Amino acid sequence: MQGSVSSPELLCSVPTSAVYAEADLSPYDGAYLGQSFCLKVDGNLLVDVAALRAAIGELHQAGKKAYLTTPVVPNGPDFKAVRRAITAAAEEGIDGVEVHDMGVLRVIKTEFPGLKVHTGHFANVYHVETARALASVGADRISPSYELTLDEKSDFTPVLKEGTELEVPIAGKLPIGMAHSCLLCLSFPSRVEVPCHQQCADRRQLEFNNEDWQMRCAGTAMLMAEDLVMIEHLGKLASEGYSALRLETSVESGEKISALGFEYRAALDDAVAGRPFDKSHLEAVSALAEDGICNGWYFGDSGRVYVEMAEHMMEGAG
Template identity: 30%
Template sequence: MFELSTHIPGPKQLHEIDLSAYDALYLGDYTCPLYPGNFSRNIETLAPAVERVKSMGKRCYLSLYAIPKDSDLIWIKELLQGARGLPLDGVEVHNMGLLRTVREILGDIPIHLGVFGNLYTHETARVLKTYGVERVFPNAELSLEELIYIRDHSPVEVIVPLHGKIPLAISGTCFVTDYTGQVPLHCEESCSQGHWLTHEEWELKSIGRANLSGKDLCMLEYLDRLAQSDLNLFYIYTLGETGAYIETAGRVYREALQKVGSNGEVRAAQWLDQLRSVSHSGLCNGFYFGVSGQEYLSPKALSPIA
């Protein structure tokens, strides 16, 4: 069995996109509280969203703002107070301060450490476990061997991103706002379109307050290896992406994961074509194999994962 999850920032995506491929949803855009209807910011949108997700038979996690200042703690605490009693399956945080706040307000609810929690070692994971963290997104720069080592040497679950633009940096100010000199009237549309930072063949994508890799991480051809390593918590990066991207990536990976160990290779080329069709800058393997995050390596060229 496996779990395939992604982030859904607001009501529009939740209601208009086919999310049937996903087993679990992280509700909220953890990069920007100003995103319209952001589940990470508004109890008015969060409560009905949780009800809808649970009615779909999916696990539901609340994702909190990644880099709060003291002034943000006021509304975050109000959000958590309002979330009491909601059938959440967990809460994602990115720093120790919010970890403590969640524990104080929501009790023993499972806590997940987000990607900007910057977890690099199993020792950190062991410490976090004592504070109630059950699951972690390791730092995106770690290799697969390092992810597996953390899983094997700490009492926490490890999430393995399979696809999408890798989060590289986050800021408390918006790139789009700074560039235009005014808050966009339709920032949801602006973020989904993306803003590209380019130099010759090198690209990054900005979604306002966060910068992402230009190329899409793609682990489609390595699913058998991941399964052989007993990895089963999978995730797709989709913040700032279109509905077509979210649906296509989810459908392809669900179909491929269900074929692991059987005849999945028969459709690998077709699946890759579908993923490339929604990719702006092409595919890469991120940092999983100890090389630059821009490269895509052939599975035949690599030895089995340790």
């Protein structure tokens, strides 16, 4: 279908040194290093600066891009840690830093003017003029809000010709809320503060029993319970010209990051080469999702819903 489409970067999120050590990142073109929800997470690459430096070096040696993510709303001591991580990453030649907070953007543009800035989902970019405003203050890549539909995201593509890159998510558990306190350190529901026991490393769900739906709880962040799956739509996304396709794997194991990567890499290569979509990839990534799959936001439905692609379209996808 699209024989001459250029391939966007295929990226994942690698939150910690342990996940980095476990994951086979060979299917990916690069990775976002660090966990943006909480700096207390054991081995968070935003805090373990030595591991961050090593990971950047290894990714570069493997010919891959290394990006750093940063906390959503850093304040107080967290901000110092962010500065430390950015300084180390800059020294190692990081390829870009993802920011959600405009204070972090400003720090990079004033103190590390050579660094590329990517604005993330929580930068709340819902309109192309907002993307342009951010580009005017130094953003090199924009991630339009995850909440936008595929058509609404298409409205952003004119900025590609203006030199601004665009990134969209295609898989993983997308964050749907960022809190100021950790639900797992506040002894839910009493709200008595308890020491952090890294409960967020385990699977924790918030189940709305009377309404039959759930969210993944990562302490300070709430995420989709289901896995976003856009594997059957990669042909369309590649043809739109997006610069990067991201697997939001901040709460996934290294093993799952690798398994998802191989499926998405194969499907993306097929799409870019104009080969038809192989439905076995959809089956494989669906099997990896513990709590079902979704893509509703992309198609104007509730985020947790999965909108099936019509059979005849799937045959032509790729």
